[in-house]
Amino acid sequence: MRRSPWATLTVLALAQFIVVLDVTIVNVALPDIQRDLGFSTDGLQWVISAYTLLFGGFLLLGGRAADLLGSRRVFAAGLALFGVTSLLGGLAGSPGLLIAARAVQGLGGALLSPAALSILTVTFEHGRRRNIAMGVWGGLAGLGGTLGVVAGGLLVDSFSWRWVFIVNVPIVVGLVAVTPVFVRRIVPHDGNRSFDLLGAFLGTGGLLALVYGVVRAEPAGWASAEVAGCLAAGVVLLAAFVAVEARAEAPLVPLRLLRNRALSTAGGALALNGAAFLSMFFLTAIFLQQARGGSALRAGVEFLPMGGAAIAAAVATTPLVTRFGTRPVQLAGAVLNVAGLVLLAQAGAHGSYASGLLPGLVLFGVGIIGVAVPGQIAAVVDVAPREAGAASGLVTAFYQVGGALGLAVVTTLSTSRTTGALADGSAPADALAAGFHRGLLVAAVFSTATILITFASPRLAPTPDQIAEAAAAA
Missing domain, CATH: 1.20.1250.20 (MFS general substrate transporter like domains)
Structure with missing residues (x-):
């Protein structure tokens, strides 16, 4: 048919x-x-x-x-x-x-x-x-x-x-x-039938242990046996994951790809970008409702300018990469991320949305795409065509994992600040705002690290055809 x-x-x-x-x-x-x-x-x-x-x-x-x-x-x-x-x-x-x-x-x-x-x-x-x-x-x-x-x-x-x-x-x-x-129906590929299930479970289990350890650090304390045990287990599992991938006949993560400078720096930048994005989104959604007293619908509407800015940036970014190369565009995106997060960290529980939150949301919406698009292109444009799919999947996984790890760190530090403010006698809304501010500044540190990684990345100048191929592998 x-x-x-x-x-x-x-x-x-x-x-x-x-x-x-x-x-x-x-x-x-x-x-x-x-x-x-x-x-x-x-x-x-x-x-x-x-x-x-x-x-x-x-x-x-x-x-x-x-x-x-x-x-x-x-x-x-x-x-x-x-x-x-x-x-x-x-x-x-x-x-x-x-x-x-x-x-x-x-x-x-x-x-x-x-x-x-x-x-x-x-x-x-x-x-x-x-x-x-x-x-x-x-x-x-x-x-x-x-x-x-x-x-x-x-x-x-x-x-x-x-x-x-x-x-x-x-x-x-x-x-x-x-x-x-x-x-x-698409006929399955012939060849090696290995799924590398062990690698998938070791890698994911190690990451879950690390995140759980970071999350439990606030209520249990960093020196507690529970936290130390989880963090140690995470490190051991991830070390075992690397050992398995190095010896596997058909590894999920071909470690040789990480020796590619463009891919490894793009992966690091996208991981930090994910950390900044998930942290900002999580904290702001709670801040808009619990600290500023808005409804869920109002919070959704207040996020729309950020989404609109991101869509506009997605349209503009690819031509900019073609003209200037990946590194300058990614650098500009990371700088906008930092600026947006710092502006958002000034917003109060009772101030104006238009002057206190809107500028930061728009800048961050543009910046997050300014890092993501050249990062995704850089990850695949400098590898062999037969490995473009694996490279794209790898950096997408970096983005998701980086987001989860970053969110754990930011949530822990933000909660600690809110708890301390409440103990000092602050009103609940002001305590939440204090935690929100600290969390966003930590997210800004992630974006600052993205700037440093971008300086270490190669300056690639892909052609329109290479960008189209990168999009097909993304």
Whole structure:
């Protein structure tokens, strides 16, 4: 049966849309989730981190599974898993159940996203049609991130926080039903059948142990046996991961790729960019509602200028990379990130949105894309074409993992500042503002480190064709 490639693209883009939507739609629901389920302040960040860690940790395994088992099969399985765990998250009655659902939901996304991208690149031949398809794919993903904050606010204010998860279910059911009709079966690759499951579990387990140790540092103390044990276990597991990857016949992370200067510096910059973004989004969503007293919908609307700035920056950044190269554009983006975060850190609990928050949000929206686009291009443009997919998956995993680790550090330090301010007699709103300010300044340190890494990166000047190829591998 002949299938329209544009119908295939519609299914794939909608699936990617809800994966991206789910990152931002949850943020504006966090205060309601905390109040309803009784999350502790330091535990709340696991609603975000459980998803991003499992997504980033198993992303490369998802790509390998798509190659070896067939992209359509893995795509449908990941989509179904995403839908089931969305329903379980919406029905969760305790913090533990919600975090578990979010973790497995991240695993579903890690299966779904690389399989969808693999189908897309096979469906559209190299050239203009693929570039259009990639533009639609990326555009809908970006739109999902922007609309998520408003959709989340509407659902929370009109119904409850549970609907930010349940809303995925009918969409997933529809997509699973039409996938066999509109997405053709792709024959699995022949060759090495290794999935490197051990590598995936060691790497993800090590990262989870590190994040848990950092999160527990505030209530238990850095010198406690619990924290020291978790951090030590994380280091041991990650060391074992590196040893396994160095000896594996078909490693998830080809360590030779990290010897590529462009890829390694791009990966570091994107990891720090993820840390700054997730931290800022998490803190600001809570600040707008708990410190400034706004509704979830109002918080979503107040985030919109940042999303609009990011979309505009995405359109402008690629031509700038073509003209000036990757390093100057990434450097400018990192500087804007620092400026935006420092401005946001001046906002008070009772000040004007237009003068206190809006300028920082817009600058940060432009800056985050200014780092992300040249970083993604630099990661793949200087590697062999046969390894471009692996390189792109690797830096995407760096972004997700860096975001989770950075969020753990920022949340711990922000909570510590808020707790101290309350102990000193500050009003709750002012104490939350103090924690917000410290957290954003720590995020600004991450962006400052991005500037330093950018200076160490090579100055690449990719051609328009190379940029199109990089987009196809992204």
